[in-house]
Amino acid sequence: MNEKLHSFHLAILIYLIQTGVTLFVLPAELAQNFGTNGWVAVIIGAALVYINIFLIGAVYRLGRGKSFFAIIEDGMPPMLSYTLYLLLTVLWSLIGCITAKQYIMVYQIITFQHTPGSLLKLGYDVLIYTLVIKGIYNIAKASTFIFSITVFLALLFFYFITDIELARYTPFLFKDGDGLLIGIFKTYIAFLGFELSILFFPYINKESKFFTSLIIGNLITTVVYVYTCLIIFGVFGYEYLKELIFPLLDFLSIIRLPIIERLENLLYALFALKVLITSVMFYWAATESAKRIFRNKSDKTLSFILIAFSYFISLIPDSLEQVRNWLDFLTRWEIGVTLFLPVICIILILLRSKGRKHADGKNC
Amino acid sequence: MGFFRKRYKKALLTKENQETQESVSLENTINQFRECSDLVHNALPELQVEYLYIENLVNEQKVKEYLVEPFDTIKFPDVSLILTEKRYKKTADSRSLYKGILNGEAAIFFKDEAYLVNLFGPETRPVNESGTETVITGPHESFNESAGQNISLLRRRIKSSHLKVYKVSVGKVTLTDVYLLYLENVANKDFVEKVKQRVESVETDGIFESTMLVQMIEENPYSFFPQFLTTERPDTASSKILEGKIVGITDGSPSAFIAPTSFFEFFNSPEDYYQRWAVATALRILRYSAFFITVFFTAFYVAVITFHYEMIPRTLLSTLLESRSRVPFPPLIEALVMEFTIELLREAGARLPTKIGQTIGIVGGIVIGQSAVQAGFTSNILIIAVAISAIASFVIPNYIMSASIRLVRFGLIILAGIWGNYGIILGIGLVLVHLSGMTNLGSSYLIPIAPISTADMKDILIRAPFSKLKTRPYQAQTRNPYRQKKK
Known part of the structure; x- marks a missing residue:
């Protein structure tokens, strides 16, 4: 365990866990829920995430770098902690799996209508497994490489600069939307993934600048979301956006280069690498959690079991609508987890330090 | 099985120990080298000296200087005086004696003692130009087998x-x-x-x-x-x-x-440092582009022709359709056959003498380029794709890396034939996962990208002017990181 996560890798990792297929649907959801200038809501979502990040930062500081599992096991009875681990293992492995399933199903709609999705998913799961078993440090290395490949996609958006019409932004804010509250909830979901950073404590040191890296990682996601949504709102306008399911795909399909056009297929395929990091990190977190229950099993075995188990579960939803419902359900639980884990950790740390002070006082 | 392996190992060790324990004697040494026709054994009975050496490992001049001349001119009592000279090393260990003879030394036996004198000097290839790493500017010397x-x-x-x-x-x-x-x-x-x-x-x-x-x-x-x-x-x-x-x-x-x-070092050429920085940077970008073309071009062709026709602009579509209309095979088979043929030509060209190698190139070029298309065996566009990929693979300066990349390309072509762009990306993912897990002496294979080292980027992805290359690479983890005076 000599290798520690570098602050740059940590920021990139956070960004890559957060972004995925969400980017393809986010502009449409913003338009539906917020109406005019819905892209501004991304900033509200990001601000809420920062509150959560502060909580995780507080756990790191109060616990003096003590691992999440150690905090839980020191303060909770074993039965309770094992139940929590079991819940987290199931939840995280299902999120990792259904995220990948969602990606595959969208790809199936674009290109492989007649290829069994289960087969495509199996190929993807093999890739996931090979990366999960490499451990967090190598996942971070792979994510840096993936970042360097995908960051250039942002440059492609300059293709649309001339298509932006300022009138499409309208002078109104959040008019003609279906519901602010549900909109904020959905925008917050688009940022999920950062909460896994609570498991990073044993893999970081002072040089990792944990808190700053989390903030920068979330900032990159915010900038990417705002930048993408801003351009798409400017090109399509909010009314048209409401009618679309995957606006980013329609957006990319407009690109025509001299020797190639309809780039959405290739670019969406490239997104497989981004989604890979999201899925891999959720599986990694699930494996870490499962390791606390089944201590004598190796990481490889646990990851294999989790991926295989969730693969079979992923065969149940057989339409994109069902997959979205599953994801909605799982992400609701995940929102609970993002709030619950840091709060419970802080409480346990405070109780323990209070108990220690009390014991010290008695000894005196 | 384990028991037999242990016994066999023990037997081997015992045999080795016996060899070590053997006393240093002329008889034992001759016995050790029995049936070695290149062993020279000379006896000088009047001096009570005998010496042995392997004639193909020694330099004639040294034999004359250290063996023939010194013992020719002296009388018996002076032998021990000569053998006190520094170049004659006394040895009492039979293993080092045999090793010395095999390393081109002569074993001299005088009374009951053995001495070794270094006569090593076989003919070696002169220093020539490198066959695999040629440069236009810069030194032309290359290593040889010595x-x-x-x-x-x-x-x-x-x-x-x-x-x-x-x-x-x-x-x-x-x-x-x-x-x-x-x-x-x-x-x-x-x-x-x-x-x-x-x-x-x-x-x-x-x-x-x-x-x-x-x-x-x-x-x-x-x-x-x-x-x-x-x-x-x-x-x-x-x-x-x-x-x-x-x-x-x-x-x-x-x-x-x-x-x-690191992985990226395989794309650097020594000439990068002998050229102006801008030219060297352009060459590096060219090499990385060549890498992408080698890996993806044919695979992408297969993916587009098999699954993603919509990606081809209308102006190019008719040319492509016309080119492929007579080909009876699916794009995957067509591409694999062509890539395989190119590899055959490359291997044949590499193994044959230069003049015949050129003929292979011409025959291969005409047969594949002209006849295969005319026979409706393959399409013109695929030949262009395969040829460009092959040329691009030779732009990579390191031959071993270039060969590895060509092999990976086959995997990507197959994946592209099965799952189109998705297959290619899965293939890239697998390669990436593999590369990110690789280390060399414990340091990452993907430095300076992962882990990130911005200082090293100046001499990996580009070649910055020398005034900017002040530090040694991060990967070397050197004790003295500055190679130029700090200002």
Whole structure:
């Protein structure tokens, strides 16, 4: 365990866990829920995430770098902690799996209508497994490489600069939307993934600048979301956006280069690498959690079991609508987890330090 | 099975010990080298001296100077006086005596004592131009098969007493000398120790090439990719020593290996440093583009033609359709057959003498280029794609890396034929996962991208002006990171 996560890798990792297929649907959801200038809501979502990040930062500081599992096991009875681990293992492995399933199903709609999705998913799961078993440090290395490949996609958006019409932004804010509250909830979901950073404590040191890296990682996601949504709102306008399911795909399909056009297929395929990091990190977190229950099993075995188990579960939803419902359900639980884990950790740390002070006082 | 293996090992060890315990005597030595027709045995009865050496390993001049002349002119009592000279080394160990003879020394027997004198000096290939790493500007010398000669080429370039040369013998039968060169005040001590330890721990009957040795000491033996940079050029090897890396020279091999190495170093050419920085940077970008073309071009062609016709602009579509209309095979088979043929031509061209190699190129070019298209066996566009991929693969300066990349390309073509763009991306993912897990002496194979090292980017992705290249590479973990005076 000599290798520690570098602050740059940590920021990139956070960004890559957060972004995925969400980017393809986010502009449409913003338009539906917020109406005019819905892209501004991304900033509200990001601000809420920062509150959560502060909580995780507080756990790191109060616990003096003590691992999440150690905090839980020191303060909770074993039965309770094992139940929590079991819940987290199931939840995280299902999120990792259904995220990948969602990606595959969208790809199936674009290109492989007649290829069994289960087969495509199996190929993807093999890739996931090979990366999960490499451990967090190598996942971070792979994510840096993936970042360097995908960051250039942002440059492609300059293709649309001339298509932006300022009138499409309208002078109104959040008019003609279906519901602010549900909109904020959905925008917050688009940022999920950062909460896994609570498991990073044993893999970081002072040089990792944990808190700053989390903030920068979330900032990159915010900038990417705002930048993408801003351009798409400017090109399509909010009314048209409401009618679309995957606006980013329609957006990319407009690109025509001299020797190639309809780039959405290739670019969406490239997104497989981004989604890979999201899925891999959720599986990694699930494996870490499962390791606390089944201590004598190796990481490889646990990851294999989790991926295989969730693969079979992923065969149940057989339409994109069902997959979205599953994801909605799982992400609701995940929102609970993002709030619950840091709060419970802080409480346990405070109780323990209070108990220690009390014991010290008695000894005196 | 384990029991028998243990007994066999024990028997071998006992045999080895017996060899060591053998007393140093002329009879034993002659017996050891029985049926070796190249063993010269001379006796000078009046001096009570007998000597043995292997005639193909010695230099005639040295034989005359150290054996014939000294013993020709003296009388019996003076023999012991001559043998006190420094070059005659007394030995009481039969194993070192046999090893000495095999290393080109003469064994001199006088009374009951044995002495060794170094006569080594077989004919070696002169220093020539490198066949695989040619440059237009810059030195043209390359290593040859003599380790001594190769070390002298490095010593002539680095005139520093800090340049250390550590010798290890590898191979139980071949006893090949491997020399590890490094700058004591710059190289990372842990890395030096690791390389020494790994080379010393190689247990095999023999090695003949540096590229063979590195496969025995690397951390990922099942990987497609080379993990140690190898070079035939003394200027490259010296520059790596200055960077704080360790260079290994194997006797009998014209290539030196360098450790630690990153993936990106395989795309650098020594000429990058002899050209102007802007030209060198452009060349590096060209090489990385060549890498992408080699890996993806044919695979992408297969993916587009099989699954994603919508990606082809209308103006190009008619040309493509026309070109493919007579081809009876699916794009995947068509591409694999063509890539296979190109590999056949390349391999045939590489193995045959230059003149016949050219003929193969012309015959291959005409047969494949013209006839295959006319026969409706393949399409024009695919020939262009395959040819461009093949040419691009030769732009990569390191032949071993280029060969590995060509192999990976086949995997991507197959995946593209099965799942189109998705297959290609899955393939990239697998390669990426594999590369990110690879290490060289414990340091990442993907430095300077992962982990990130912005200072190294200036000499990996581009070649910045020398005034900006002040530090040694991060990967070398050197004790002395600055190579230029800090301002």
